[in-house]
Amino acid sequence: MKEYDIAVIGGGPGGYTAAIRASQLGLKATVIEKAELGGTCLNWGCIPTKSLLHAADVLRAVQTADELGIKTGKVNFDLSKMVQGSRQAAGRLNQGVGHLMKKYKIDVLQGEAEIKERGLVSVNGVELFADNIIVATGARARTLEGLVPDGNVVWHANDAMTPKKMPDRLLIIGAGAIGVEFASFYNTLGAKVTLVEVLEEILPNEDAEIAAAARASFERLGIKVLTGAQISQVSVGKKLKCQINAESFEFDNVISSVGVMGNIEGIGLENLGVETDRGFVSVNSQQQTNVAGVYAIGDVAGAPCLAHKASHEGVIAVETIAGLAPHALQVQRIPACTYSHPQVASIGLNEAACADRDVRIGRFPLLANGKAVAIGETDGMIKTIFDRNTGELLGAHMVGAGVSEMIQGYAVAMQMETTEVELMNTVFPHPTISESMQESVLDAWNRTLNY
């Protein structure tokens, strides 16, 4: 029987990162993956959608190139080639993970894992021994009753990433990051998109002011947004018929993106009595479950379901196993991004969460930013929230072009525990959209210079 220090169940961004860290620390690790290395993120999530959204961004740029004096003639696009490009990107990265596993001498076992007892894992009937087991099985989309994906009218996210033909009318149920990204993509490509959210505002995890600004942009770009919406009388035939807020609609396709649930079944958690809570494995700050030697990381260990959170948790779990003192992951310092047009990015507390605190809030519209004006990306704003007494940066919320690449600035500031002073004293390059990050801080102290 093969023996390992660590067996990682699931080869997504949490699992494979954990295995690499284990190897770096001299531990013998194996990754067990039932589908593809890289997991949902790399194969059917973050990566291919970024490829598609980039194609949409380019398409929009070409469509509006005339404003910059560029003559393009009639613009067409090849949907299958777009999809092909996204699959190639995923494929390349998937292979890259494979190479990393070889480089770090990590055994990759293809198959379904089941924990038989403590330290004993069965992979397709072949047993192996591992002192420690890291459960990194991820999560899957929740399905709504009566909307079971059929690959035809009712789309699974995978179907939505590999469309054979463009839908005329597309319904997207659930306006979280995933729903909003699909809405943005299909809207840019010309579909009539209806984005439906049961809650009062889209992007319910975001700051309400930012979400409202994003919604206004989306609506300006042609997306029909219905919030506080109730869907009823759903019938799926050749088309999807339903009532939204007592109004009748008909759609060619529907994507449901109403959250995810942890993949906790079929891996033998019940054999060991591993505790779960509402569909996710319960863990402590070192990613330990209630069973010694069993850890859980990433989506299966609970929200926020983000790849970068998963990889950090993987490192934490492995360093705990190695007897090191891993860094503490603070949920308040995990940034989140939505790659729609415009983009949304945030970190920390939003204004509603600060209701009972004495805070200063700074806002800066990209309309007043030189670079944004120069490149015609004035749609957006940057909002910062500080503790009035200590100057702690409690939250930062951005909507606008390219903000997903800027949020890390605030993430570093938070991790370094800077106050407003350091952010005010830092020299930002001109002209950049990132200057707005500083202006927003200045505005919190009524010192903004360019607005």
Add this chain to the structure above:
Amino acid sequence: MPREIYLVKVGMTMTEGMVSEWFIADGAEVKKGEMLYALETEKVNLDVDAEADGTVKHLVEAGVTLEPGDVVGYIFAQGESIPDVLPGATSQPEVVVSAEPVAVESAAPMAVEAVVSEGFVKASPAAKRLAKELDVNYLTLQGTGPGGRIVEADVQSAASGQTASQQPAVAAIQSQSSANIKASPLAKRIAEQRAIDLSQVRGTGPGGRIVQSDVENLGASIAQASGPVAGDMVPVKGMRKTIAQRMHQSLQDSAQLTMDMAAVMEDAVKLREQLIREWDGAARPTFTDLVIKAAAKALQKHPLMNSQFGGTGIQLLNEIHVGIAVALPEGLVVPVVRHADQLSLKEIAIESARLATSARNGTLGLDDYAGGTFTISALGMFGVDSFTPIINQPQSGILGVNRILDGVAWEGETPVRQKQMNLSLTWDHRVLDGAPAAEFLQTVVEYLSEPYRLLV
């Protein structure tokens, strides 16, 4: 000319001391032979008498540590004019610094040392050069650069007298030291707002950096994992300082180890009771007295244990003076029973009682401390059964006396109750090995088990 009042030097090893109390107030009259001030040194407290009649003027306040021989005040003869500024006040500025004793103590030991070392003060090279040119003592400046760094402008303004930002050196250095602490800006600000001393906070961030949670959870988190919450700072001075230095040095400088051996105390207990009755108040022997006598006799038989380890060899000592450790509220003193081998048990009992009483009253003379060749330390009254005494250097051994307990002895197959006492011997392995040390201890044990031999 007024007559100087000196800080009296008592004993060759005295390196520092202080006027712990002025008995004669500043400006009051004193008669020759009257008690003038209380001297406190590492070892002794002594009352110093006035050597002349006249008016007393204090030069230093009580509580300032000085070197022996330093002038602490003056006695002005009748009719002599008393100047506003006392002589000597300028001749020894480092002693006379009127920095309040509080500041000196709380800043110790870092700040005091920092006064000596120039390198500790953060100043830009340009500022240092300019200070030299303009003859400005930059050590006393308060820096306005990042982290309190002294920059050129500070020196310039000091020289031109624009800002009267001259601060006592100690204060400036104190702010420096807190600026050197690695802490996040947020943690620093919260600490400032809550008046938390960051030097007392243990950082849990990378490289021990103090982060927000360290400051916010101060108390809660510290109690858990980060170490204890700091309370008051007990100054290490006088007797405490001596004990700290001596004990640590002893452990560093020699090869100490400890062994225990039990003595049967049945007869010793009886003998002591008999002697108490016999001597009827003239002397009251303690068990420690019995051990002193037993040890003194054993030292005669085992001369290596009565020696000093030196660079060139082991110096055997011809006299046997046994020190006895006496615990006082302010520390520990070790008065010496001189020539313990030549004293009868009764004489030892009388002498040790005198020493103990004097020690508690603070009236031990210098001779009472001198010349110990071996030491006995008793913790039996606290119920201690074994400990590892630390050798009083440069001696070669120290004997720990433990409690007398109801032990068990076997008479055939029958267990019987027996009074026993453990003796804990620490010796210097550089001087003698385990076997001869055990032989010495065995001799002590034999004497205690057959205590009538101590009377002959």
